[in-house]
Each structure stands twice: as structure tokens, then as C-alpha cells.
Amino acid sequence: MIPAPFDYVAPSTVDDAVRALAEAGEDAKIIAGGQSLLPVLRMRLAAPTSLIDLNRIPELRGVRDDGDALVIGSMTTHYDVQRDPLIAEHAALLAKATDTVADPQVRHRGTFGGSIAHADPAGDLLAPALALDTEMVVAGPDGRRTVPAADFFEDFFTTALRPDEILVEVRVPKHTGWHAHYEKFNRVAQAWSMVAVAATVRTDGGTIAEARVGLTNMSSVPVRARAVEEALVGRPATAESIRAAAEHAAEGTNPTVDGNADVEYRQHLARVLTGRAIQAAMAG
Numbered sequence: 001m002i003p004a005p006f007d008y009v010a011p012s013t014v015d016d017a018v019r020a021l022a023e024a025g026e027d028a029k030i031i032a033g034g035q036s037l038l039p040v041l042r043m044r045l046a047a048p049t050s051l052i053d054l055n056r057i058p059e060l061r062g063v064r065d066d067g068d069a070l071v072i073g074s075m076t077t078h079y080d081v082q083r084d085p086l087i088a089e090h091a092a093l094l095a096k097a098t099d100t101v102a103d104p105q106v107r108h109r110g111t112f113g114g115s116i117a118h119a120d121p122a123g124d125l126l127a128p129a130l131a132l133d134t135e136m137v138v139a140g141p142d143g144r145r146t147v148p149a150a151d152f153f154e155d156f157f158t159t160a161l162r163p164d165e166i167l168v169e170v171r172v173p174k175h176t177g178w179h180a181h182y183e184k185f186n187r188v189a190q191a192w193s194m195v196a197v198a199a200t201v202r203t204d205g206g207t208i209a210e211a212r213v214g215l216t217n218m219s220s221v222p223v224r225a226r227a228v229e230e231a232l233v234g235r236p237a238t239a240e241s242i243r244a245a246a247e248h249a250a251e252g253t254n255p256t257v258d259g260n261a262d263v264e265y266r267q268h269l270a271r272v273l274t275g276r277a278i279q280a281a282m283a284g
């Protein structure tokens with residue numbers, strides 16, 4: 001189908017984009033890679049009066065080193081995240097999760113910030129963003145503010161972004177030397193996650209010193225598996241400790257029921273995939 005008519009603006013700075021968004025009013029929409037928005041427009045499930053295109057704003061692209069953190073511009077494509085040496089070194093969990101997103105075409109157009117702003121509970125970058133304690137930097141008419149990932153995802157496809165705000169960049173605390181793995185379970189290759197687990201672990205000798213685990217599609221928002229993390233820390237990095245900790249993975253989750261899986265099956269998957277994710281992280 002063909003989308004409903006809309007005005008189109010392609011600013012070249014963040015300030016101009018914020019201004020354009022304010023001028024266009026509440027029925028305007030940001031477009032990034034268009035991989036999630038365009039299908040919605042074509043099916044006329046949304047009919048924004050204006051589209052503000054971020055593709056011509058150079059300052060929104062790329063990854064930079066900022067001391068204790070990496071800063072990822074919201075318009076950095078999945079493809080560029082996958083290949084970035086800073087991300088590979090300091091936030092391997094993000095690269096591993098991005099490897100599982102869709103297919104090469106989608107990864108060349110789709111953006112890191114677009115995925116975060118879209119907030120699909122089955123999206124693969126939300127749980128890693130939560131597990132890594134990232135912060136979202138957003139720009140609006142009153143300037144910039146920073147929202148921790150734990151407060152950013154509010155509900156299905158709903159974030160703390162206000163209608164007049166743009167996600168500018170994501171700050172990722174460095175996790176240098178941490179083991180990482182993203183274990184995704186989907187019905188067919190290149191599909192969204194039925195359930196997935198983002199795990200990253202720091203070891204000290206043979207002991208697990210720190211652990212961060214995030215769950216994809218186990219609630220309307222990404223979930224931090226705190227009970228698993230607590231069960232891992234201070235334990236020897238053995239298959240037995242990992243198996244015991246993974247048993248806690250479904251605690252506090254509230255997954256939806258759909259044609260793919262009911263609650264019990266998703267909770268079973270969370271436990272199994274958590275064990276696999278941590279094992280694979282340690283082996284990597």
C-alpha cells in the first residue's frame with residue numbers, strides 16, 4: 001500500500017531537527033532507518049502529518065570513546081555497530097546481539113537509536129542496553145537530558161521520549177574484558193526473538209566477579225534478571241553454578257502469550273537460554 005500524504009523535512013543539525021519537530025506538532029514523526037516505520041506507514045497504521053528525516057545529520061552517526069563510556073550516535077546503523085572496533089573491545093554484548101538482528105539489508109538501513117526508540121519488546125538491542133546500564137541522551141526544545149535505560153523503556157513500544165524529543169546518542173559504560181553472549185531463540189532464521197538472553201560476565205581467577213543479564217520479550221519491556229546475577233556473583237565459573245543460577249531466570253517476568261508461545265513455555269525458554277548464554281559467554 002501507499003502511505004497517506006505527509007510533509008517531509010530533512011534537517012542537517014540536531015537543533016534544526018528539534019525545531020522542525022516542534023513546528024510540525026504532535027502528529028509528526030521522526031524517521032531513522034525506516035525499517036520499522038515504513039511498513040507501519042504503508043499499512044496506514046499510522047498517518048503522521050510530517051516526517052522529520054534524521055539521515056542528513058552527520059553528528060548523529062558513529063561511535064566515540066568518552067573515557068569510561070562509549071557514545072553511540074543514534075543514527076549509527078546496525079552494520080556499523082557490528083564492525084566497530086571500540087564496541088568489539090568495550091561492549092562486545094552489543095555487537096553479539098546486533099549480529100542476530102534481521103538480515104544484511106535491514107542491518108544496513110536500520111539504526112541503533114531507531115531500535116531503542118521503537119521499543120519493540122522482541123527487539124534484540126533493548127535487553128543488552130539494559131544489562132549494560134546504558135543511558136539515553138535525548139534532545140528537546142528545553143535542551144538535552146539523560147535517561148537511564150532502566151527508566152527509558154516504559155511499556156510496549158513506549159519510552160520516556162516525549163513527542164517533541166529526539167534520541168541523540170546512547171552512552172555505554174565500558175565493559176572491557178568482560179565475556180559476552182546473546183542467545184536468541186526464534187521460530188525461523190532472521191526473525192524477531194521469541195525469547196533471548198543477553199549475558200555479560202567478568203571473571204577473576206576462576207570466580208565470577210560481576211554479572212549482568214537482560215531478557216528479551218519476557219515482559220512489555222526488557223527485564224534485568226537480577227536473581228540470576230546475584231546467584232552468579234562470587235561463585236566458581238563452573239557449569240554447575242551456571243545451571244543453578246539460570247534456574248532463577250523467570251523470576252519476576254511477565255511474558256505475553258501469542259501464537260508462538262504461552263507464559264510457561266517462555267519462562268522455560270528463559271531458564272534454558274540463560275544457562276546457554278552464560279556458558280557461551282564464558283567459552284568465548
Ligand SMILES: Cc1cc2nc3c(=O)[nH]c(=O)nc-3n(C[C@H](O)[C@H](O)[C@H](O)COP(=O)(O)OP(=O)(O)OC[C@H]3O[C@@H](n4cnc5c(N)ncnc54)[C@H](O)[C@@H]3O)c2cc1C
Pocket residue numbers: 029030031032033034035036037038054074075100101102103106109110111112113114115117118122123124125161165166167168190191192193
Ligand atoms: C524484515 C525485518 C526484520 C527485522 N528483524 C529484527 C530482529 O530480528 N531484531 C530486531 O531487533 N529488529 C529487527 N527488525 C527491526 C530493525 O532492527 C529496525 O531497524 C529497528 O526496529 C528500527 O530502526 P530504524 O532505524 O529502521 O527506525 P525507524 O523505522 O525509522 O523508526 C522506528 C521508530 O522509532 C522512532 N525513532 C527512530 N529514531 C529515532 C530517534 N533518533 N529519536 C526519536 N525517535 C526515533 C520513529 O519515529 C519510529 O517511531 C527487523 C526489521 C525488518 C524490516
